[in-house]
Amino acid sequence: MPEVTTLQPWWAALAPVTLLTLAAAGAAMAGAQTARRRGDGPLVAATTPLTETWRLLRQRRRVPVAADRVLWHVAVGGLPVVAVLMAVVVPLGSVVLVDSPVGVVWFNAMDVMLWALWWLAGWGPNSTHSLVAGHRFLGLALAYELPLMFALTSPAIAAHSLRLADVASAQQGLWFAVWMPVAFGVYLLSAVAFSSWGPFAVAAHSDLAGGVLAETSGVDRWLVLAGRHLVLAAAALVAVPLFLGGGAGPVLGPVAWTLVKALVVLAVLELSAGRAPMIRPERFAEVGWMVLLPATVLQMLVAAGGAS
Amino acid sequence: MIGTIVFWVAALVAVAAGVEVFRTDSMARASYALAASFVAVGVMLLAFELDYLGVIVILMMVMEMAIMALFMIMLMGMNPALMPMSMVHGKRTATVVAAVVFVGLAAAALLIPWPDRAGAPAADLTRSLGDAVMGSKMLVMLTVSPVLFATIIGALVLGHPRDRYQRYGDDLERDHPDDPIQGGVGR
């Protein structure tokens, strides 16, 4: 078992800050891509998240008639919270905020929280479009979640542990991403899906007038949009110990390596936006159950064979 | 200290959310109140160092309630604009029975001299659970798995509105099923 020091609780304040910085970088990347497509300059591109934040924080929020405010607020505020909770179990080199012995399952539980949050974000405003979008997200979730669970199991089996630090240190020499490509691929795909982003942006898409965002304005909207980038950033962070050898690497320290790797994964996730047509849940469900699920089960067998 | 406070806050949330399940008029709120109750119990299990089981309870129950909320709305048909309605029968009997059961159980809990702890928990409880499931208690898991599998099949058979003859034709002659919306693999 590798030595990992659990940080004192007051370091916890740094977790949201770090994650927010990472998410801001991610949002800037996505913003830059959109701006480039629209023909704007690079300066505009990089500042898109800031101008958008400024705009939304000044905007008043409008609540539709007979909205379920309580559940709506849970959904809107829950996204950033879940993202932070996802990230706290990630070891940064030899230190970790919460050294959970079941970090892999914890991550899984937090991604399941997103089922509830996206649906509630659709339910809350009492509007047809957002409710349909919330339902549609659950349809997608049913398709990606089981393959994701098996994809998460593969590294855990190979490392003989559910602890993320153990999983990271089990990859001395060869990263799990290299010899578990199916699991890694399904992980990336699911990360995009549970963030409702890129080709899986089913909960907030223009074909349903913005979906769960159809009635969301002001600070609520900011929380949902920022929460989405935070979730992407958290998923990128978790990928590092799971598949990319944790903080291992030459010259730079483990903390730096973890962040660098996370940034690369984040770039992959963020830049998936707009590159491909939407993968519709009604089409994807069959792929998830009939192609990805068997593939990840086979991957798990390979992982078990390679580990023993 | 912090652990104890968290525990009792969770206990309070668990019971309060449980009561809210039956007090609220909203199907969505009822489902998610139940989810909150389960999450609180999951947190309490974490206090007993049952990390794996605690997290699994949270994971499964949030997932289940996300789907349950759909069933609630599907079968009870409410939108967020709710009308208060009472869907209760035999309220008095239920109240009496529940009260008696509570008093009985609570009295038992407080009055019975519970034995002291025998043995100490393993150093790595998750690993010990895994060893038990894959070792001495393997038979239990071998029994549970087919039960779960049978449940999946049974529930699908009962719940699915279309059978394969409706999809593939009377003699199962179609290459692609006749579904309202075609699936991504074409099966």
Place this chain on the structure above:
Amino acid sequence: MGVTGVRRGIHVLVVAARGGALVRLSVERALRTLGWVPASSPADADLLAVCGTPADQERDAIEQIWRQLPGPRARVEVTSTEALGELLSQAASALEDHELQATLAQEADASAPMGMDHEDMDHAGMDHGDMDHGDMDHGDMDHGDMDHGDMSMTGPGGIALAGSSDDDRDGLEMDVGHVILGAGLPGWPAGLVLRATLHGDVVTGVEVLASPAPPSLSDPAVRAALLVDAAAGVLDLAGWSAAADSARRARDDLMDAAGATRIAAADVARLTRRVRRSVLLRWSLEGPGHRAPSSPAPGSVVRRRLIALLEAAATTLADPQGPAHVPLGDDLALLPELAEGQELASLRLLVASMALDAGVAADA
């Protein structure tokens, strides 16, 4: 445009009144040069840009959309492309005008149903706010004969509840609703108003309440621009915003008075190849707008129309004297048949693929 120093990143909801499609193209082009962003819904918008002159019944709808802008907010009505830059910069300064915004906020608070929380059940007969969302029809509830007495079919806030129907596809009740789809949806054809009957999110009926009046055009470049614009709309709804943005650039080049037509023609050709080649697009669109097995032509209606739109644009550019394709009337009549059994989101794709703004519908 001649507008400099204006804030960037303003979100604009572009609403085209009947016959305002051409003006919309100019406005959208202006937005891009300003670095402004098209809004996806009224809640997202800072600025409401009405293109063309709305008729009386359209005015009501636009007023309702205006009420849904959260504020700070401003609105402009663009009837011609002249002085467009000035109009927009005035709107931008209106957004920064604190006094004006305070007045607008007071107005909004006075007219909005305040405190419509869950617990307040007695605000019956309030203003619905959103015309295209909460407008559900009354229906029967078969819990009615149980012991909870008489229930009104209208929920709190004056919003009608979903009803039930006998011929429900999934055999579930209480999921029948009606939505009005019209102005305010991004990329929606100017002047089209639909009333859709939904079972959950499945469309079971579509009624055309108002149909658009497509412009009659002589300039082939503009005609091509409208076709490419329609293709961009389809691509956007299909989620492929990279391709949609290329299409919009080509469209803006076509609208350019200086005439970047030649470049645009090459762009359109490239885009057509890209769309044709995309396996993912083909796969993704097999779901929506896929005709019943009885239909002779296999594949997705939406994808075929999308490619036909781009090809029609290319043909128009290559041969300016060429014929202006099939008229739109009978095509819109096909919509109810095509839409039945589709999801709400797929209905949007179907409508977009009809290119009603361009006034020509490609052969499906």
Place this chain on the structure above:
Amino acid sequence: MTLSLVLVVAAALFAVGLWGALSQQVVVMVMMGIELMINAVILAGGAFWWFTTPSPDGQVLLLVVIAAMTVEMAMGFAVALLLHRRRGTDMTDMASELKR
């Protein structure tokens, strides 16, 4: 926190669930009551395990309880759905006879 106190909490949860299971008219609401009762059982089981015999066997037992709950839910929903499709009701009173 002692075993007795935790058990009182579990008893409270159980009683609330029981009240719901006995008094609710709608099948899904009855199921929510049952869920709440199982929730109490899980809590009590966890407490017993921790305060009396913290051996792996107890964890396996809890795992089985959780599995049983999922089976209950899945079958309950399937039956509720079938009932709804066939008879258009979700009330327990109207489903008291199983024949059509």
